Amino acid sequence: MQRDTRLARLLHVLIHMHLRGGATTSETIALMLHTNPAFVRRTMAALREAGYVNSTGGPGGGWALACDLGDLTVRNVYEAIGHAEPFVISVADDNRTCPVEAAVNRHIGAALDAAEKTLLELLGETRLSEIARDVTSSRQRKPKKKAE
DSSP: OOOOOHHHHHHHHHHHHHHTTSEEOHHHHHHHHTSOHHHHHHHHHHHHHTTSEEEEOSTTOEEEEOSOGGGOBHHHHHHHTTOSOSSSOOOOOSOTTOHHHHHHHHHHHHHHHHHHHHHHHHHHHOBHHHHHHHHHHHHHHSOOOOOO
16 A cells, blocks of 8 residues: 655655755755655645745756745645545445445544544644754754764
């Protein structure tokens, strides 16, 4: 089963961009994500359309943050990339006239709706600036090696 890693990957990119001063190239992002620059440009386009990044073409071009990470939540990024369904389980559609299938679908559907609502609330509570702080504070906590 193929998992959709776009959210995690784009959060990774946005945090790196912030930590690197707010801008980077498709080539650098491609190296970070072990992919190719064309894929990066297609994926980042959703963030550009949402107004979270800007892009410039040509030599010296690339991507730049268009907003402060304190104003951006994980939910904002999630919604920008347009997920169809957040979970791999779903209701059945084998026999629309079957009352058993209909009852099962109502219960599964209600549980999935509640889970999605909770997921979106939690994603909306996490600002990208908090994630960036986690990175910088974990760097500061690492003990430094003694010079020999």
